[in-house]
């Protein structure tokens with residue numbers, strides 16, 4: 001569906017309720033429409049619902065109420081199996097603690113989603129070589145995660161998230177475990193893929209420095225979008 005014209009990802013009245021204690025709304029009526037190539041940052045204090053939002057948009061978790069639509073496909077209409085297939089093909093995820101497979105090299109980690117998706121050896125070789133180069137890790141391709149620094153591991157994780165050319169890459173606190181120099185390198189890498197390949201990113205972070213790269217920043221408080229701003233911080 002490369003000629004898809006509508007929003008690439010949207011959610012309507014998205015609500016997540018946890019029946020703990022007196023009950024807790026982790027998300028309340030979240031409305032979002034994200035276009036192809038947008039760089040979206042989700043800011044908010046700890047506990048404001050950022051991870052919950054990303055996990056539901058990524059199809060890892062289900063909403064209590066409301067809808068998520070990815071390229072015209074409604075999550076509520078998909079079985080668990082179909083949602084898993086959609087997730088594998090259309091969503092790339094990056095996490096705070098990298099989540100690489102320890103028994104695979106950098107190169108093998110990057111190619112892993114392509115193997116799951118059934119790509120052939122030649123395509124995997126070409127795509128992983130391109131991605132390794134794009135994230136600046138040619139020299140480290142045969143290293144295992146335990147032999148890489150945190151910043152290098154996160155670069156492998158970003159390359160892996162991009163391997164299947166997903167519609168959207170979701171990153172949950174991707175620099176939360178890195179120092180300020182490495183954080184900046186990672187932000188610039190996201191920005192490079194966004195500018196050069198038109199990749200759509202949604203990044204949840206505490207780090208206000210990410211806002212300068214964002215087309216749209218949404219500010220979550222207690223599970224609600226309180227404000228939307230552009231890269232200068234002006235409300236949209």
Ligand code: ADP
Pocket residue numbers: 018020024025026044045046047048049050051052053
């Ligand atoms: P953030 O990513 O902004 O730190 P979260 O999405 O992790 O926020 O959490 C939002 C709220 O939902 C918090 O109050 C958290 O305690 C609560 N929450 C998250 N997951 C669960 C769960 N599995 N059960 C009950 N409450 C949860």
